[in-house]
Amino acid sequence: MTTDVAIVLTPFIFALMIPVFHRYISKRYIGWLVMTVSFILFFLLAAYIPRISNGEVITFTHEWIPSLGINFTTYLDGLSLIFSLLITGVGSLVGLYSIFYLSRSEQLYHFYCYLLLFMGAMLGVVLSDNLLVLYGFWELTSVSSFLLIAFWHHRKASRAGARKSMLITVAGGISMLAGFLMLYEVSGTLSIREIIDKVDLIRGSALFVPALVLILLGAFTKSAQFPFYIWLPDAMEAPTPVSAYLHSATMVKAGIYLVARLTPVFGGEAVWFWLVTGVGLFTLFWGSFNAVKQVDLKALLAFSTVSQLGLIMSLLGMGSVAIYLGYSAETIIYTQAAFAAIFHLINHSTFKGALFMMVGIIDHELGTRDIRRLGGLMSFMPLTFTIALIGSLSMAGLPPFNGFLSKEMFFAATLHIQDLSIFSLDHIGFLIPIVAWIASVFTFVYCLIIVGKTFFGKVKSHWLDKHPHEAPIGMLISPYTLIIFVVGIFFFPNLLGQYILRPAMASIYPSFPSTQELTPTIHAWHGLLSPELWMTIFVIIAGIILYSILKSWKPIYRVLPQKFSLNEIFNNGILLSESLSARLTNRYMTGNLTDYFVYIYLAFLLFVGGYFLRADLMVLSPVHLESLEVFEIILVLIMIVSSIGIVFATSRITSVFLNGVLGYSTALFFIVFRAPDLALTQLAVESVSTVLYLICFRHLPEIKKEMLPKWKKIRNVLISAAAGATVTLVGFAAIHYEKFMTISYYFNDSYELAGGKNIVNTILGDFRAFDTMLEVVVLFIAGLGVYAIIKLKAKGGGTNENQ
Known part of the structure; x- marks a missing residue:
């Protein structure tokens, strides 16, 4: 068993060990144990950077069900390495942060078991080469995230948020599975590498477009793209460490990973370009527009995450045109959109993770996240203010922070794309930079709200549950580590570009001969006359103006009645389906x-x-x-x-x-x-x-x-x-x-x-082995249910559903 396989299995092994040995592990040390596990995994993965940057790909295959072509194959290349480093690196910092954030009165053994389960599932998603194995891990991320979001299950909102995220992401996963099966039907293989090698055969199939659409549905639901984003704000009911981990650096990036991984298969097609780019751009705008009206800091960051995910998704769509145009010196510039997508994915994980932790500090120390009750905290919480300032300015795309570099590359990509005459871009391509600029203006406005409404102005002590004070040093280590990356990447971006981003570009464009040309040199200054710089300047001017007159134009959010919102449509749809199900059941369950x-x-x-x-x-x-x-x-x-x-x-x-x-x-x-x-x-x-x-x-x-x-x-x-x-x-x-x-x-x-x-024996024990196994599982689950009911009855337990 190679190291990369051990990396996938280690979180699951420790997740199984916690329930077995929790009596021998003090609550005081369980968090440190989990943090150490993810920290070691991060350094094991980091040790692969020299080999991966030299173009090496590390694979391992264990035959599982060879007759069906289902094998447990790990595939570590530049793209999967980036995601693996984010999963384990941010996971280490979240583990450290949670030690000081969560109370020892909480069910910490459950929390860290779920966290490890999720970490292993995410590593399985990004390292799997087999589509069905990837799908298994994909759905496991939905299950484990459900458990994490509903960790405070005594809260009705937490249970509702977990159910909504589960319903939407699992439904998308099922459609993605149908798309995977279509790819298998056409290509005859479940291996992603082999499917990429047979791309010409796949493109000529009648199942190409249906598979494309179904797979994108899975990616869009997981990465909170419009109109499926509605689960993400509700998932903010989870503890802040969960939000900082799942909803900024890992789970929501799974759809991004899937789109990037399958770009060699579907990229270069008009349907793929317009779906990925169009949905991404509209999500970018819609998320930033709705973030401005939020009064809960965590909800604001949730919508900002939706917006930033749309930005990354749109860049991957724009980068796919390079596959259509083919490799040449003239068209290589269009690959920079995909480069900017992967670059901004890393940048977003750093500044958004730090911002979530900052909000967690405010909630933990003051007892509220309501912007209307906050203000003037800069003098009481200067260290937390520094995190908020650097993280917000990076998200707004200002120097000297890493968000500025990738935001400039985003503007440059939108300007380049509008000049193309393919895919009807010569007719409506001009809308792409316009939408990008408007969305960036709203991004700047909500970044000003985070800093201005929270840390400036008068202190509203009478609205606060606790006296304002700075967080303990243990809660500040993790966000400050991320802030160091926010600043450090700005000054040394090409170090990241050559050793981390360049191998990932080889994964997105495997048919292009030179990965060195795919990796542009990142500059903070492109000259005073660069169009993207002027776009940024006008974003700042327009953002400051809109922020200063915020009260005068904020009523536009009340124009659309609440009953027509996507949340209401979803809720009414659930109620209608439950009503129809009850009627149907009553018709045939007559007794x-x-x-x-x-x-x-x-x-x-x-x-x-x-x-x-x-x-x-x-x-x-x-x-x-x-x-x-x-x-x-x-x-x-x-x-x-x-x-x-x-x-x-x-x-x-x-x-x-x-x-x-x-x-x-x-x-x-x-x-x-x-x-x-x-x-x-x-x-x-x-x-x-x-x-x-x-x-x-x-x-x-x-x-x-x-x-x-x-x-x-x-x-x-x-x-x-x-x-x-x-x-x-x-x-x-x-x-x-x-x-x-x-x-x-x-x-x-x-x-x-x-x-x-x-x-007869062989039919029961071998040919019907799966059937027999599932029958045993059903009996086992029924037994667990009876046992739980008996235990609950003995304790006189039960929870109040209306809490």
Whole structure:
């Protein structure tokens, strides 16, 4: 097992160890243990930087289900290395921050178990080469993030936010899975590397566009793109360490990773360009526009995250045109959009992580995040103010901070793209830099709100739960570490570019021969006449003006009624689906056994009988009655009489007796047809069932005939006759029918296929292994549910759902 595989598995191993050994680990040290694990993983990954920067790709394959092409393959290249470093690096800082943020009265063992589970799932997503394995980890990130968001489960808002994020991201994941299966259908492989090698075959398929759209749905839901972003603000009910980790550096970047990874497959197509670029740009604008109206600092940062994710997504869309244009000295400039996307992804993780931690400090020390109750904190919390100032100015795109460099490259990319004459850009391409500039103005405004409304002005002590004071040094270490990167990257950007960003560009453009040319030299100064600099200057001017007259234009947010918001549409959709489900359930869950049989037999007639007729299987073989033995005829007659007798029986004892006759007659048929093991099983089951029926039914009253309307009686007779006729016809058609290979022919090789001489045993233990395993899992889950109910009943527990 190589180091990269160990990196994926280590968080899961420690996540399993915490529940087992938590009695031996003090709450005082559990956070330090988790931080140390992620810190070690970060340095193990950092050790790969020299090899990856030299163009090496590190892979490992463990055959899992080779017959289906599902193998556990890790693939560490420039793109996955960046995300892995962010996952473990920011994870280390979040672990340190959480030690001082969370109280020891919290369920810390649960929290750190969930955190490690999420870390391992994210590492699995970015390091997996197999699409189905990637999908498994992808959904595990949704499950683990659900647990983290709902960590304060006693809060109704936390539970609601977790459910919303789960519903939206899992729904997107299912659509993504459908897209993956389409890619497999076309390419014949689940390996991402092999799919990229077969890109010409895939582009010529009719499934290309459907797969593209379905995969983008998964990416957009996970990365909070419009209109799926609504889960992210509600997820802010999670503890601040969770927000700083999931919603700035890791989970929301999973969709970004997927788009970047599959750009070699889908990039260069007009549908991909307009969906990724268009949705990204609108998300950039919509997120920044809505961030301005927020009064909760954490909600403001949530919408700012939505906006920044839209910026990164749009850059990846713009960078995809380089694949359409092909590699040349003239078109290499368009690859700089993708370079800016990866560069800003790193920058965003640094300044946004620091800002989330800053908000957590304010909430922790003052007891509120409400901007209306804050103000004048600069003199009381100068260190926290420094974090807010540097992080906000970097997010606004001002020097000397890393956000300025990537924001300038973003403006430059929008200006270059509008000059192209492909994909109808010569008609509407001019809108791209305009939308980018307007969104940047709103970005500047909400950055001024973060700093100005929180740290300047008068102190509103009467609105605060606690007296303003600076945070303990332990809570400041993590955000200040990120702030050092914010400043350091500005002064040494090309160090990052050559060793980190350049290998990632080779992953996005694998068909381009020179990765050195794909990596531009990053300059903080492009000259006084550079258009992107003037765009930034006018952003500052317009932003200051809008901020100064904020009260006069903020009422525009009330123009659109709340009932037409996406949140209301989502909530109403959930309520409507629940109402329809309840109505549908009440229609068929009548409590009447006759109704249930009607539904079962109608479904049987529809699917089995319908297919039987449609597939032209009405090939009836002649029945040679002379070959029947006398005792076989007698057994059949006995079963017929018993069956009819059950229908007209007026006593439960009589019904049980006749049912037993049917069961024992079946066992006799097994003996006649030389299946003694089945006969023994049938006899044992029938005996036990008959005894149980007799014990139970003796306590019940006599059968009362149900007075059914005449039409229901006719309906039941027709359905019964049709079901019986269908079974009979299927049985006749199966005799000597050779259109399809028999199922038994496959199982004849059970010894070679499964190593078992008993066919029945091999069917249950090997051929139906997954089915048997899932049955056991269902029983295990049911057992856990019964155990939990008993324990809850014993403690007199339960939670108030209205809290």
